[in-house]
């Protein structure tokens with residue numbers, strides 16, 4: 138949908154201030170950057186992590202007292218989707234060496250290495266294989282691959298600085314030293330990285346990098362990696378089986394306290410069934426679809442934090458969930474682009490950020506969190522946001538400036554994906570600005586694990602966005618695709634070795650779930666909430682009112 | 695939450711699998727289905743136009759033309775009648791990427807049906823990504839792997855082409871075979887990458903990294919702040935002044 142008449146009217150105000158802003162930019166006059174102290178203040182007052190009620194203490198489980206987003210706490214303080222007494226653990230539907238929960242980047246990489254180690258693998262995934270955040274990554278994947286100017290040493294410094302120096306050093310070490318191997322592995326699988334004619338990989342900067350080490354496959358890096366890994370997994374149909382539309386809802390332990398499988402749910406036939414495995418890998422990704430504090434999100438439909446819930450009930454600690462990554466520039470118009478990521482590169486190229494009066498209110502190159510906080514302040518306290526026809530607000534990202542600064546055609550050339558997309562909606566972003574607002578982007582923390590991807594429960598491994606520690610309190614762009622490949626591979630290998638060498642058979646049990654339910658009761662938490670959520674609920678509430686005989690369990694009917 | 699504060703908006707009629715629903719005119723097909731009361735399980739993945747889960751076909755009354763789109767990207771239009779095709783049985787041949795060659799023999803061995811292409815161009819017309827599907831199949835038939843890979847690069851593997859192909863070709867699986875052959879065998883290897891992998895294997899960075907890991911936060915902060923930053927405009931062969939940690 139093109140801009141409405143009202144919005145076009147408002148764009149005039151942007152156009153009115155534009156020539157002077159371009160002139161100032163050319164003269165090198167910038168909107169003043171905030172001092173460190175002002176930044177701190179702005180974050181404390183306006184960043185979603187700091188607002189009243191942004192964090193609530195968990196009242197049960199191994200992290201009792203840890204304060205994180207209430208939306209996640211609600212899921213942790215919820216009952217299992219299914220009464221453990223109703224599940225017959227002697228009826229085993231599938232038996233496998235390694236069960237992988239989640240068919241995104243981490244899960245699929247794990248499947249490939251587990252197979253190489255001789256394990257039979259079963260991937261259980263919620264949607265289709267590859268419908269995942271990995272598919273959506275555009276920007277790129279970091280790795281120090283150019284020894285004349287870069288090394289794992291500098292990559293290490295960047296990662297740990299980006300994470301506020303809180304990251305787990307062993308995990309960071311593993312990430313940066315495995316990085317070149319992972320790129321070589323992807324190259325050998327036939328990933329079409331963008332290269333110079335002589336085969337040199339093209340690399341760019343990302344936020345917080347000191348060397349250009351962002352490798353990419355045009356502007357669909359994640360999709361290229363995901364579809365290649367998926368195709369490779371499908372080349373081993375005997376050893377890697379995939380169950381789609383079959384999310385896990387609970388881990389199964391055995392009498393020795395080892396992880397030995399999971400209860401899956403067939404989303405179509407609505408049956409629960411048991412998978413017995415010698416080792417289990419959690420790779421369920423992030424949680425953007427929880428819409429923390431009502432924020433829109435860049436994440437895929439199935440990003441509901443299920444792995445956190447299942448792992449926590451089995452006794453695995455959570456870490457680094459007290460910070461959430463918001464990306465300042467998510468599209469708010471048109472409706473169909475809502476939440477869609479508008480890359481940082483637009484601001485890097487000089488596009489100002491403006492309020493309803495076409496005035497600047499923040500320098501466009503503040504760090505992600507400060508930038509987000511400033512947008513929020515403008516739209517809330519100052520009331521200078523631009524209203525959309527669907528009742529949202531946003532600020533202008535003045536993309537046409539880029540052509541004026543760098544020459545006609547720059548927007549089209551440098552941002553082909555976004556240019557074409559908006560063109561389809563009848564918006565020419567080289568002539569009209571983009572309406573944006575912060576959007577929920579990445580789950581910085583998750584299950585605690587070590588550099589062998591082991592968790593505190595024997596036989597239970599974790600990898601990817603569901604884990605916490607490697608990125609500390611803040612992940613840098615390009616380190617997450619890397620994370621899922623590096624740790625996915627390690628998880629697969631170690632799970633396969635565990636299945637072969639350390640697995641100890643025993644009677645299956647869901648006692649940990651019963652215990653967890655008791656703990657909820659003891660803490661006085663009486664609730665009909667159930668978790669994991671599995672899918673968000675976007676159906677029309679008015680329709681719900683008329684569904685007089687429908688039963689909903691959580692968000693699912 | 696998608697409902698919040700919605701102004702009174704124009705409703706338009708659409709027909710989901712033949713049944714009429716009145717939905718706000720600004721919604722995508724995907725959101726319109728949810729508005730109508732569907733809880734999507736199939737046919738919804740990334741909600742951002744890249745996973746290919748939401749292929750949809752539609753028509754307008756009185757028109758012979760079959761239109762296609764991704765449900766998460768296509769805005770509803772009055773009187774469209776539509777169905778999602780979230781799954782279509784497809785052939786995926788199993789091959790060993792280490793052993794195949796980037797040649798016409800490989801294509802013909804694994805997907806001989808490409809030779810049945812009638813050049814009707816229905817695949818191209820069915821592509822919601824505006825890819826020249828028939829042209830890349832033609833490239834596959836010629837053994838032009840590079841062209842096959844480049845033309846098909848934006849494919850989201852939604853399967854609409856496959857659903858409509860009279861020659862029963864599974865275009866998108868031919869395409870990914872082509873891209874993998876191209877990426878692995880035709881694009882030149884990155885030598886700097888091979889070198890770096892070797893350096894890491896030999897433990898060149900071991901000691902400096904272990905030292906970093908033992909460094910206290912204050913010193914780390916100092917090292918971090920003093921990093922020499924490669925300039926944005928620097929060319930490919932820029933080198934830092936301090937080479938001690940390379």
Ligand SMILES: Cc1cc2nc3c(=O)[nH]c(=O)nc-3n(C[C@H](O)[C@H](O)[C@H](O)COP(=O)(O)OP(=O)(O)OC[C@H]3O[C@@H](n4cnc5c(N)ncnc54)[C@H](O)[C@@H]3O)c2cc1C
Nearest residue numbers: 239241242243269270271276277385422601602615617618
């Ligand atoms: C729009 C966008 C852009 C991004 N850009 C970049 C970038 O440029 N560079 C970068 O490095 N990172 C980027 N990221 C981050 C990165 O893509 C993700 O963090 C990473 O891919 C996560 O991989 P994963 O395998 O852990 O999870 P995912 O890829 O999300 O896979 C998780 C899988 O588990 C499934 N699942 C969930 N719950 C269950 C359950 N209960 N049972 C079974 N299966 C389940 C899901 O359906 C999904 O298939 C981006 C993310 C987004 C959303």
Ligand code: FES
Nearest residue numbers: 739740741746766
């Ligand atoms: S839902 Fe992924 S392409 Fe539409």
